[in-house]
Amino acid sequence: MTIEIVLGLPHLANGPLLARAAALRAPILISANCLSRWRKGDGWRQWSGxxxxxxxxxxxxxxxxxxxxxxxxxxxxxxxxxxxxxxMTLAASYPFRRISSVDYCCEHKVAHDREEVLDRIARTAATNRECFARAGDLGIRQRFMPVIQGREPDDYARSLDSIDAIVLPGSVIGIGSMCRRSTHGPQGLIAVVERLTHILPIGTKAHLFGVKGDALPYLAPFARWIASIDSQGWGIAARRHALRHRISKTDRLAADFMERWYRTQCARLLEPPRFVTEAADIPVRPPPLDPWEQAIAQARAEIRDLIETGELDHDAITDAWVEGWAADISHSRRPETPRYVA
Structure with a gap:
């Protein structure tokens, strides 16, 4: 079984980059942002369609x-x-092969602590459901790719479980927050992929977003569960080359780096599989929470459950709301949702 290499492109303008991608006959991934229209207003850029x-x-x-x-x-x-x-209107405007769900990434640069990671997993569940419903209305459900998120391997199990009802047979499931992840370690790429082998529904496969090319030999043992990976890492190499040599990063230059990167990844697929043999680090058990911290943690968990099911909007949650919910828990009273709605 072969893992498909998908090329990430920064745009679809006619020119050397697009022509080279077409000549390579490589599958292509683009971001919705490259199709965005922006205008300047009130001193900053505003999205306008x-x-x-x-x-x-x-x-x-x-x-x-x-x-x-x-x-x-x-x-x-x-x-x-x-x-x-x-x-989703954009998704329906062209016969895309796969349409990724809107999701909330969990990289360290975005999610700074454990609570925020869990919040973003909950929000991802809600957006998956909304995208899936709209895909059905637009007649594009068969091309919809749900996306799961997390930081630790078990986070992805939680994320997948929360969208189990919308995963169609034969689906490809997107695995987010991969591009800045190391290959090894207890939270590394291989640890996550190994966890996925135990939880992916029968008949489904994974697409790994932004995987580093040197990880491919380590992914080979898991090829039966992986449909594809993508990367636009070649663009970073082209930018560094241009800066180092004080030249413009033209599409013609970028196309050379893109082709070299793509052919290198295809060659890596032919390398002998590599196996991670290092022992996973033993996680350090955190100190016990005091009663108020326990109440806050329980309140956040209950709120996340309601966000996952779409009963609450994450953007409406405030610290005062969480503290009020926790106060009710501390007094052994189960909160009623309308009480804290402004």
Missing amino acids: WRTGTLAHARGLASLDLDSAGYTMMVRYRGLPWSIADY
Whole structure:
């Protein structure tokens, strides 16, 4: 079984980059952000819709997948500038092979502590359900790719369990927060993939977002569970080369790096499988929480459950709301949702 290498492209403009991708006959992934229209207003850039004209240039590609750009948008704008309805309208505007769900990444740069990781897993469950429902309305459900999130291997089991009802037979499931993850270690890429082998529904496979190319030989033993990986890492190498040599990072230069990267990854698929033999680190047990911290933790867990089911909107949650919920728990009274709704 062979893992498919998907090339991430920064745009679909006619030129050397797109022509080289077409010549390689490689499957392509683009971010929704590369089709965004922006305007300047009130001193900052504002999103103003989609530029779908360049999608016509993709007709000569082997295939085209769409990603929701969660990490990039979170880092740049602290959230998505478009709604899920906007995104799914874009998804229906072209026969994309796969359409990724909107998700909330859990990289350290975005999710700074354990509570935020769990919050983002809950939000990802809610957005998966909304995207799935809209995909059904738009007649594109068979091309919808649910996405799960996490930091630790067991997080992905929790995330998958929360969307079990919308995973169709034969689905490819996107695995997020991979691109800045090391290959080894208890939270490493292989630890997560190994956990996935025990939880993926029969007949489904995984797509790993942003996997480093040197990890491919370590993924080979798990090829039966992995449909594909993608990366735009070649773009970073092209940018560094241009800066080092004080030249412009043109599409012609980038195309050379892209082709070299793609051919290198294809060659790595032919290398003998490698196995991780290091023992996983023993996790350090945190000190016990005091009663108030326990109440806060329980309140957050109950709120996340309601966010996952769509009964609460994460953006409406405030610290005062969480503390009020925890106060009720401390007094052995189960909170009623309407009590804290503004």
